[in-house]
Amino acid sequence: MKVTIYDVAEKANVSIATVSKVINNRGKISTETKEKVVHAMEELNYHPSAVASALTGKRTNTIGLLIPDISNPFFAEIARHIENRAHQVGLSVIMCSTDYNLEKEAKYIELLRRKQVDGLVLSSGFRSDDILRELITNRLPVAMIAQHNPSMAVSMVSIDDYKGGYLATNHLLSLGHRNIGIIGENVRSSNLRIYGYRDAFQDKGLVVNEENIVRTDASVENGYTIATQILNRPERPTAIFAINDLLAVGAFQAARELQLRIPEDLSIVSFDNTILARTTVPSLTSIAQPVEEMGAKIVDLLLEEIEEHKERKEQILFMPELIVRGSSGVSEAYVE
Structure with a gap:
């Protein structure tokens, strides 16, 4: 049975509103009460790692990266540039390939939470809006690359x-x-x-x-x-x-x-x-x-959110470029 916020409130002997404030790090909550709520979440396995890490201010200097298909050279290049930039700023990357599968998305998100990642990068092909909304609610820093979803309050880097x-x-x-x-x-x-x-x-x-x-x-x-x-x-x-x-x-x-x-x-x-x-x-x-610039920018945006807890999300749109090579030529059937 899935553990809910109601179970946490009952376990900690506090109100649901108090649990919500602790999770979202808002409002005036005593240290003792915070500890009770975090302890209850840990005992009930209510995403304790990510939340507890955020509340205590501890950093693992690790971020998670979800891509749909590592065999696709585009995602392989994106992953390489994200890893390069992360290394430059002192972060490690845990990469997961989801195969466009909703169950794998949920599984890897839970795994990365347990690894206490400081934030997540979700690339094109991530399909579960419900999971994304939950991540936003729980205030785990998230940024999206190579996709544009303006309905979600997360920083994004994409191409036009x-x-x-x-x-x-x-x-x-x-x-x-x-x-x-x-x-x-x-x-x-x-x-x-x-x-x-x-x-x-x-x-x-x-x-x-x-x-x-x-x-x-x-x-x-x-x-x-x-x-x-x-x-x-x-x-x-x-x-x-x-x-x-x-x-x-x-x-x-x-x-x-x-x-x-x-x-x-x-x-x-x-x-x-x-x-x-x-x-x-x-x-x-x-x-x-421009995958190199996109990869570097998404890491920088995620790091800003991790360190500064920015409320304003940035949505950056890079411009595409047509590279003409030998595979396109004048149509013999429709020459005007």
């Missing part, structure tokens, strides 16, 4: 996903492509990139073919499967915008198998500009994210 989607699509439209498939992901950032895709069409007075918008989970295999389906249509697209480099590599494989030349028969544009974008032949045109 909408503009990135617009840049990628507008680039293909400027090359004469009109039939452009898009392979999206089942995450918030993908929604914004698809909005950018739609608006790029609209700004040129063009109608989006809804069949060209397909969503899947991020993997090379899924990119291959979806691209194969798209490219086998009677009126196949002359271009594909893949929402990340993994999906783009899968699209490359599908095009090769169908003996389509890149970019003569099919242009491909990706998002993230990881090392994968430079290993394909030809290399991938991609939307670049």
Whole structure:
């Protein structure tokens, strides 16, 4: 049975309001009462480590990092830059890969609490808003990277996903492509990139073919499967915008198998500009994210919150950059 704040109040023989004040470190509460509440939380296993650590002012100089998939080069690069910056400021990082799984998210959050981390960085793909609200309520410092969720009172560092989607699509439209498939992901950032895709069409007075918008989970295999389906249509697209480099590599494989030349028969544009974008032949045109700056900034924001308990949260939006390489070219079907 899950332990609640009511159980803690009963155990400590205080009111629920008093427990809430102790948890949130607000109001005038005597040291003796604080100790009673913390002791009750410890005995009942009511997230005692994180709360007790915060109340006593003890620091572990450790932060937790949750990413959805370490095999994705984008998240691997983000993790490396976060770890580099954390090391510079005297922090250690415990990294957990959740595989986009809600149960794993909850499990790792609880593990990191028990490890008495000073704060948490949650990256794109974190799905449990309920857990996030609980972390905010319990005043455990939290910051989010590579995703934008303005409804939550946490500091955030992200890319302008909408503009990135617009840049990628507008680039293909400027090359004469009109039939452009898009392979999206089942995450918030993908929604914004698809909005950018739609608006790029609209700004040129063009109608989006809804069949060209397909969503899947991020993997090379899924990119291959979806691209194969798209490219086998009677009126196949002359271009594909893949929402990340993994999906783009899968699209490359599908095009090769169908003996389509890149970019003569099919242009491909990706998002993230990881090392994968430079290993394909030809290399991938991609939307670049400044992952080094983003990784450093999220650590700095989290550290400020840990040390200063800042009430004002910062939401920082970095600008994407279109890196044109060999995978995109003029459409032979729609040359104007």
